[in-house]
Amino acid sequence: MMTSSPASPSRRAGLLAAGAATVTVVLWASAFVSIRRAGEEYSPGALALGRLLVGAAVLGALCLVRREGPPPRAAWPGVAISGLLWFGLYSVVLNWGEQEVDAGTAALVVNVGPLLIALLGARLLGDPMPPRLLAGMAVSFAGAVTVGVSMSGGGGSSVLGVGLCLLAAVGYAGGVVAQKPALGHASALQVTTYGCLVGAVLCLPFAGQLVTDVGRASLPATLHMVYLGVFSLALAFTTWAYALARTTASRMGATTYAVPALVVLMSWLVLDEVPGLFTLAGGALCLAGVAVSRSGGRSARVVAKAPRTGRTHESL
Template identity: 55%
Template sequence: MATVTTAPPRTPSAPSVLVLGAALATVGLWASAFVGIRAAGQDFSAGALSLARLLIGSVALGAFVAIRREPLPPRADLPRLILCGVLWFGIYNVALNEAERHVDAGTAAMLVNVGPVLIAVLAGVLLKEGFPRMLLIGCAVAFAGAVLIGIATSDGGLAASAGAALCLVAAITYAGGVVAQKPLLGRSSPLAITWLACVIGAICCVPFTPQLVQESADAGGEAIGWTIYLGLFPTAIAFTLWAYALTHTTAGRMGATTYLVPPLATLMGWAYFGETPPGLALAGRALCLTGAALARRGR
């Protein structure tokens, strides 16, 4: 009599609940970062705050890398790793920090979260994923929302408009960083990639060392506390959790989870600073979220 055998059930690379939990934790920590940046930015300039945050994150992540004896990525991945570190950890942080000196936390979060739409566009060009019709419609709607937010914040003069423009710079560098990071995670651990990218970002910000030294001497305890928080939680922990979740899903799906950041940042900004954005900015946010959702359906 023949023996019938059945193949064992396929085990997913990681439990979906862990991936979802990592993504949601990242969203919450990144939303809090928009509030923390505005709070710490009262005593620290954009470049000095970026350098301090990245140094703290690099030290914390480096300690875990040493304890776990994480292997380094292959040398062939160095160019892409440098690109990720320069764009997402270096330029992104400085641009966002300066932007939040001119616009509220919720508006900054919304403009930066045009990034997921840009990720879809870059994936279409660089990864040959094409440009579905719904993707193009979503990009147009989200861009219209960004324009509305820029108009709403222009009531504050050129400074507010410059803040909106810097948020879009942050969105572009964020998208480029994600696209550069995704292939790296197939060959190296999320912890190692995050640590090295953070170190590269810190190196980019070394020219701001004199400002950091000078401003640290005059900074208040609240600003210093927020800076330490930014380095440990939204940087070291959140970026590692993001990389872990991105390892087990697509960039498009991960980008979609960040649509929760703007409303959370708005709520946190209202609770901490009493920030109430203009009605036109709220309409722009709705358009950005709608466009991003449409673009996600196009993937």
């Protein structure tokens, strides 16, 4: 009689985490298309608040169904910081920045984020920095620069816009690094739900503008905002947290370099924005770098122990 390999549960867990990361990357890439459409009729703060409120409603309903209460006290520092920096600050300044610079410049500057995650993760979390990870991130960043340069239009950028996109990258990186320890004490759903609530509270000053924008916006623009809240926030941030709990912040950050390549493809299919050869080459570099950073066999495996459950989680 055949018996299953002792390692099979670990392999299954690795496949689930990889699948969760893939869902996240695809949905985050689609968010850039929806932000571009909704941003035509919603102000940056109103769009951020609307998206967060929709996401919080969906996540809160899931918590009720699963009977998950608030995170334990040990998780709250990470939840609060990630909520302030990532769900709140990042959402507003990225929406604002994309109105001040062209899409290519925004993509180029925001993609400094994964590099900052790697540096902060190594400094604050003790994340390992294997050569394959560093090489893969270098290749992917070169691809992101290529995509950004190829998509940048003349005169479409401003110092303010570049500064806002850079601030968004810092908020993104700080939020990810703060979220990682919290996932050792609380579930992915708890960390995502309450981080979203913190971000929504931070954005409450935009409530009046949101009411005004909803009243005058077209139905398609509002549906794009709802999509951003349900899929690219509630679902994607939960699958991100699930995967992040099972690998390092640095490796998860490197995975997001697949986003620019997918944005190029989705813009081509959905918005009929035909990419040039230079843009396609940059997208290919992004994907190649992700493949390199995720490779390495057994040497690339990282085991993170979750203090709350005592279980070990194998990396992607």
